[in-house]
Each structure stands twice: as structure tokens, then as C-alpha cells.
Amino acid sequence: MSFISSVCIAVALVAAVGFFAYQTVMTPAGKGTAEVLFDIEPGDTLPRISAALEEQQLIRSARLFQYYVKFKGLGGQLKVGEYALTQSMTPDQIISVLISGRSVARKITFAEGLNVFDLVQIFEKNEIGTREEFFKLVYDKEFIRSLLGEELPSLEGYLYPETYQITKFESTRALLTQMVRRFLQVWQLEIEPVAKNSGWTRNQIVTFASIVEKETGAAFERPLVSSVFHNRIHKKMRLQTDPTVLYGMAMKQGKMPNNITRNDLLTPTPYNSYTNAGLPPTPIANPGKDALLATLRPAKTNYIFFVSKNDGTHVFSETLQQHNQAVRDFQLNPKARENRSWRDLNQQPHQLNNKINK
Structure with missing residues (x-):
């Protein structure tokens, strides 16, 4: 095999890996539109959050998601909360929600006259x-x-x-x-x-x-x-x-x-x-x-x-x-x-x- 052929194969492999990584990081994990409640609890780390997202089938790869968040410099900005996510959301959309702090809201009622x-x-x-x-x-x-x-x-x-x-x-x-x-x-x-x-x-x-x-x-x-x-x-x-x-x-x-x-x-x-x-x-x-x-x-x-x-x-x-x-x-x-x-x-x-x- 010639040197030029080897280089072409290597480039093709790199391109294939890059395309796969791109697909994994930038595209949704699925087509589901049903809301999935996802928690970030006090003390949670980026690896734990990434693994939980993959486990709930909200992202394709925990490792690549983790690298991507770090690449964007957002690792320390994920906020504690309960979030409504879907499988059809892109990782960028998921990250946007998780750094927003906009947790799912619930109603709680206190009647008049309670002490x-x-x-x-x-x-x-x-x-x-x-x-x-x-x-x-x-x-x-x-x-x-x-x-x-x-x-x-x-x-x-x-x-x-x-x-x-x-x-x-x-x-x-x-x-x-x-x-x-x-x-x-x-x-x-x-x-x-x-x-x-x-x-x-x-x-x-x-x-x-x-x-x-x-x-x-x-x-x-x-x-x-x-x-x-x-x-x-x-x-x-x-x-x-x-x-x-x-x-x-x-x-x-x-x-x-x-x-x-x-x-x-x-x-x-x-x-x-x-x-x-x-x-x-x-x-x-x-x-x-x-x-x-x-x-x-x-x-x-x-x-x-x-x-x-x-x-x-x-x-x-x-x-x-x-x-x-x-x-x-x-x-x-x-x-x-x-x-x-x-x-x-x-x-x-x-x-x-x-x-x-x-």
C-alpha cells in the first residue's frame, strides 16, 4: 500500500470518527417528546450528571457529553434543580436547560389560619x-x-x-x-x-x-x-x-x-x-x-x-x-x-x- 493510500485511509478514519463524535454530541438521543424529569442534586459532579443523562437515554454518550461541556467551559455552571427534558432535545438544548436553573415548579397551598x-x-x-x-x-x-x-x-x-x-x-x-x-x-x-x-x-x-x-x-x-x-x-x-x-x-x-x-x-x-x-x-x-x-x-x-x-x-x-x-x-x-x-x-x-x- 502506498504512502498516499495510507494517508487517505487515515484521513477517512479520522473523518469517520469525527462524524460519529459530531453525531453523538450534536444530535438528539431519540425522537421521543415525552417529558423526562431529571434531577441535579446538591454535590452532583459532571461525570455523575453525564452518566445519569445517558442512563435515562437523554444523550448518546456520557463521556463525549462530558468532554463537550468542558470544551464549552460550562462544567461549573450546571445548577441544582429538577428539569423537564426530552429525548428529542439536542445536547446543546439540554445544557441550556441545566445551566438556566429553571426547575420544574410545583404548587403548594397554605390555607388561612394555619399556625x-x-x-x-x-x-x-x-x-x-x-x-x-x-x-x-x-x-x-x-x-x-x-x-x-x-x-x-x-x-x-x-x-x-x-x-x-x-x-x-x-x-x-x-x-x-x-x-x-x-x-x-x-x-x-x-x-x-x-x-x-x-x-x-x-x-x-x-x-x-x-x-x-x-x-x-x-x-x-x-x-x-x-x-x-x-x-x-x-x-x-x-x-x-x-x-x-x-x-x-x-x-x-x-x-x-x-x-x-x-x-x-x-x-x-x-x-x-x-x-x-x-x-x-x-x-x-x-x-x-x-x-x-x-x-x-x-x-x-x-x-x-x-x-x-x-x-x-x-x-x-x-x-x-x-x-x-x-x-x-x-x-x-x-x-x-x-x-x-x-x-x-x-x-x-x-x-x-x-x-x-x-
């Missing part, structure tokens, strides 16, 4: 973070000040109830920050203009609203419930609301109790509004916009009592005589509670969210 003891269960269930991490941040004075600009005992009351977009690797700190920032947006746009002449601090308003939220079964009753507590404060009466007692018990136990007894109502804690006058020292839940506005715009009534009708609504009364009659009609009458009450009338303890003898 930190409720929220931590949702965080854990959705694998956002641990209980220890959650409470460490909720009570972290420096973290609180960085978000709210003032010294507060906790973030309770300021974790705004709403539906949020989160990613698989969302951190506890990031989501708590997002929730507080949403509170501040609502406060500045919707609440602060109404609160300016109230004479109350922001924390007092949020604390009052948290009680209104916990005591409201039907949304339209928020201004009425608010009016009851405003009237009690005006008359220098104690608020006497069960949710404050429950919260005080939770602060001692580290979790929300399942029930409340008459003895609990008489046991002093900083939050017990049967033994203490005025508002509790902090919010007892995280109120929504409507509860905050109802706090500042209560209905104009003379009501100082309310009692549950066992259907989410209440009977509101101006006098103790009227209230006692409502208690007899709706709480002491077994027929009124039949198939509606979660409480056995023969038992003494109250239970969560009971609305009697207010």
Missing part, C-alpha cells in the same frame, strides 16, 4: 425541610429582622397564606422568605393604607386578625367576629377565645393539642385570653387579607357574644341572656347538634375550633 405548628407538618410532608430547621428559622431573631425590619419573637402571623410555586429542592429559608415577602406586598398595598389612622402597631393588627381568622367559620362573618372582639376590648372585657388557650398549650408542648378542657381555660399562660386581659403577646396563626381588613373594618354592632350553629356560622348576641338562650338552642340541644357536632355532649372537654360560650 407554625400546622405549617411545619406541610413543610415536612413536602420534603422542603426538617422540623428542626423550620423552627430554628421561625424563631431566629436575625432572620426575622432581615425580613421584617423589627424585633419580633417569631414569624408567626407573617407567613402569608396563599398558593406558592416551589421547586423540588426549595429550601426552608427560601420558602419562608417568599411567604414573608408576600405578606409585605399585601400589607403595603392593601392593609397599610387602611391601618394608618388605627392607632395600632402592625403586630397588634396581625395578632388581632389571627384571632379573627381562627374564630371564623364562614368567610362573610369575619367583620362580625371582629366586631365582637372590638366591643369586648372597648368594654374592657377579656377576649375569652379558645384558640388563644390552645396556642399557649402548643407553645408549651411543641405541637397543637387535640382537645381543650375547662381546666385548661383556667390555667394561665401568656396566651390565655381567659386569664389575661388584652391581646396575646404574638399572633396565634397566619391571617389572610380579609381577616386583616376585617380587623380594621369591623361591622358596626353591639355584639359581645357568639355561639356556633354547628354549620360553620354563628349566632351573635348583645346580652348574656340572649347568648345563654343561643347556647341552649344550639349547643345544649342534642337535636341541634345531631350529625353536626364532633363533640360528644356527655364529655367535658372542649375540642379544637369549638365556638361555645364566647
Whole structure:
């Protein structure tokens, strides 16, 4: 074989190898358009990422993909996240997604009236973070000040109830920050203009609203419930609301109790509004916009009592005589509670969210 022939063969081989490498690196692994969820976890290396992409049939060759990423100088720019990829994407398109940080978003909803003891269960269930991490941040004075600009005992009351977009690797700190920032947006746009002449601090308003939220079964009753507590404060009466007692018990136990007894109502804690006058020292839940506005715009009534009708609504009364009659009609009458009450009338303890003898 002549020298020229050898050179031609070598060139042809190099060209063939180059074409194969080009095909492997620059073309999609397949034609599939179904989304494949691909994770880059904290600590993942480029070799591990490349191998996982090949294993999930998203690229043709892990080794060539790895070399290509390094050639482009992007090895350190692949970001932690959960990404939606397809087999029909080119390696360049895949790289573009992986360095973008645009993780798949999921929705998570926090209802009005949940407190930190409720929220931590949702965080854990959705694998956002641990209980220890959650409470460490909720009570972290420096973290609180960085978000709210003032010294507060906790973030309770300021974790705004709403539906949020989160990613698989969302951190506890990031989501708590997002929730507080949403509170501040609502406060500045919707609440602060109404609160300016109230004479109350922001924390007092949020604390009052948290009680209104916990005591409201039907949304339209928020201004009425608010009016009851405003009237009690005006008359220098104690608020006497069960949710404050429950919260005080939770602060001692580290979790929300399942029930409340008459003895609990008489046991002093900083939050017990049967033994203490005025508002509790902090919010007892995280109120929504409507509860905050109802706090500042209560209905104009003379009501100082309310009692549950066992259907989410209440009977509101101006006098103790009227209230006692409502208690007899709706709480002491077994027929009124039949198939509606979660409480056995023969038992003494109250239970969560009971609305009697207010």
C-alpha cells in the first residue's frame, strides 16, 4: 500500500470518527417528546450528571457529553434543580436547560389560619425541610429582622397564606422568605393604607386578625367576629377565645393539642385570653387579607357574644341572656347538634375550633 493510500485511509478514519463524535454530541438521543424529569442534586459532579443523562437515554454518550461541556467551559455552571427534558432535545438544548436553573415548579397551598405548628407538618410532608430547621428559622431573631425590619419573637402571623410555586429542592429559608415577602406586598398595598389612622402597631393588627381568622367559620362573618372582639376590648372585657388557650398549650408542648378542657381555660399562660386581659403577646396563626381588613373594618354592632350553629356560622348576641338562650338552642340541644357536632355532649372537654360560650 502506498504512502498516499495510507494517508487517505487515515484521513477517512479520522473523518469517520469525527462524524460519529459530531453525531453523538450534536444530535438528539431519540425522537421521543415525552417529558423526562431529571434531577441535579446538591454535590452532583459532571461525570455523575453525564452518566445519569445517558442512563435515562437523554444523550448518546456520557463521556463525549462530558468532554463537550468542558470544551464549552460550562462544567461549573450546571445548577441544582429538577428539569423537564426530552429525548428529542439536542445536547446543546439540554445544557441550556441545566445551566438556566429553571426547575420544574410545583404548587403548594397554605390555607388561612394555619399556625407554625400546622405549617411545619406541610413543610415536612413536602420534603422542603426538617422540623428542626423550620423552627430554628421561625424563631431566629436575625432572620426575622432581615425580613421584617423589627424585633419580633417569631414569624408567626407573617407567613402569608396563599398558593406558592416551589421547586423540588426549595429550601426552608427560601420558602419562608417568599411567604414573608408576600405578606409585605399585601400589607403595603392593601392593609397599610387602611391601618394608618388605627392607632395600632402592625403586630397588634396581625395578632388581632389571627384571632379573627381562627374564630371564623364562614368567610362573610369575619367583620362580625371582629366586631365582637372590638366591643369586648372597648368594654374592657377579656377576649375569652379558645384558640388563644390552645396556642399557649402548643407553645408549651411543641405541637397543637387535640382537645381543650375547662381546666385548661383556667390555667394561665401568656396566651390565655381567659386569664389575661388584652391581646396575646404574638399572633396565634397566619391571617389572610380579609381577616386583616376585617380587623380594621369591623361591622358596626353591639355584639359581645357568639355561639356556633354547628354549620360553620354563628349566632351573635348583645346580652348574656340572649347568648345563654343561643347556647341552649344550639349547643345544649342534642337535636341541634345531631350529625353536626364532633363533640360528644356527655364529655367535658372542649375540642379544637369549638365556638361555645364566647
